[in-house]
Amino acid sequence: MKTVISTSQGIRIGTADEPTPAPGEALVAVRAFSVNRGELALLRSRTSNWRPGQDVAGVVLEAAADGSGPAPGTRVTALVEEAGWAERVAVPTDRLAELPERVGTEQGAALPLAGLTALRSLRLGGNLLGRRVLITGASGGVGRFQVELAAAAGALVTAAASRGQGLRALGAQDVVPDPEAATGLFDLVVESVGGTSLASALRRTAPGATIVLLGTSSGEKTPIDVYDFIGHEGARIVSYLSYAHPRPPADDLRTLTEMVAADRLHPMLGLVEDWTKLNDALAALRGRRIDGKAVLTL
Ligand SMILES: NC(=O)c1ccc[n+]([C@@H]2O[C@H](COP(=O)([O-])OP(=O)(O)OC[C@H]3O[C@@H](n4cnc5c(N)ncnc54)[C@H](OP(=O)(O)O)[C@@H]3O)[C@@H](O)[C@H]2O)c1
Known part of the structure; x- marks a missing residue:
């Protein structure tokens, strides 16, 4: 499958083996992903064929083998640790939430890290x-x-x-x-x-x-x-450091998706482009030219 790869020459779309989901993971076909400012630094420091990507939205291809999480065909948004900027990704079911019908896939891709960070930092x-x-x-x-x-x-x-x-x-x-x-x-x-x-x-x-x-x-x-x-x-x-939050993302991610569906939260998509334009999107983010979120589609 195709995937974004970070190398010492920069980032490119290359190939990787298909993911093999663990029992508690769903296989998701990624339709859109978003980029976060923190990833700009990670891309600079992790250059030995690292596979980036935390915020994804797409469709469940295979449900988790342990019976947790949504059925195949369900649209979801998810926060993964890495390797999300790819055609397919294995997602632990406690890190994803179903997308309500009213919430677009691009909107869903904008939510995970930024939305969770906003919600959880304010709660402090x-x-x-x-x-x-x-x-x-x-x-x-x-x-x-x-x-x-x-x-x-x-x-x-x-x-x-x-x-x-x-x-x-x-x-x-x-x-x-x-x-x-x-x-x-x-x-x-x-x-x-x-x-x-x-x-x-x-x-x-x-x-x-x-x-x-x-x-x-x-x-x-x-x-x-x-x-x-x-x-x-x-x-x-x-x-506030998101990786140290004591609870998995799923419940708060669901809160965010439901607020979007209820017209109470409005992800601002400052840029939506095909993922082949990822380098341009990263440059725009670096240059402070994006209002809200940059979303790439597959
Ligand atoms: N601790 C965590 O777990 C966690 C999680 C997510 C994000 N973060 C951090 O939170 C920050 C915001 O993340 P984000 O993804 O929302 O980034 P972002 O979309 O790029 O937003 C950053 C905002 O900061 C403002 N800014 C002011 N001075 C800046 C400067 N010198 N360089 C760049 N931006 C500047 C910019 O607004 P104006 O240009 O309008 O002034 C920009 O809109 C980042 O530092 C990120 O690393 C932390």
Whole structure:
């Protein structure tokens, strides 16, 4: 079968053996996949015929042999560890969710890592009803989902992004170019840019607030010390790393698909192209030219 392969010469579509599913895995024919910023770094570092790809959507070809998961013919979305950018992939059934009829396959492919990260990072802030939430990197894949989910949870959302189009429509009350421009203090900050963005965000936290650190899109380090917490006493920094989440993706993935089906969550597909255009899509993501998610179709 055809698959994306990462080599020292870059990425290309090559061939690999068909997957052999374990008893708890379904065989899925991939129809679409999406790319995540974290994968840009992985592609640079894993170049010895590595097979990338975490977010996939497609159709179950063979149900899991242990009887778990959906029947053949079911459309699904899934978060796999790797090797998802391929014609077929074996997926543990606790890492997939059925796609409701109203949810397109491309929309489904946009959901897994970004949607789960948004949902689970916001939960670290507790009950968001009436809380002031600052979201950085808000125009990106994770950020757009965070804005809409936080607003749905009753938060008063300030979105920080240099490309802020459409964020008010997702529920942001205020859109600022960076956290420095935000007004007031926040009960929750979800921070994915790092460097000056994180340093500014820290100055916007209310005493006792939570700052969830989930990314460093800028690649910048942030020197901070205890005196940065004067005026923000008791604020706590919590890390979010998706691979360490204690629960498998299936249940939260189902929540996300149902919200899309109910018109309560709207994946923004900033780019949809055939997977032969993957290199162009990766360049656009690297260059910050994608609003929301980049999806490749097979
Ligand atoms: N911890 C985890 O488990 C986890 C899971 C998923 C993602 N992440 C991380 O979360 C971050 C967001 O991921 P994503 O897939 O949503 O990425 P994305 O779609 O590329 O979004 C990143 C956003 O950050 C903003 N940004 C500001 N300064 C930037 C800079 N110097 N370089 C690049 N972007 C910059 C951009 O918005 P503007 O251009 O509008 O300012 C961009 O829309 C990444 O750092 C990623 O590694 C972490």
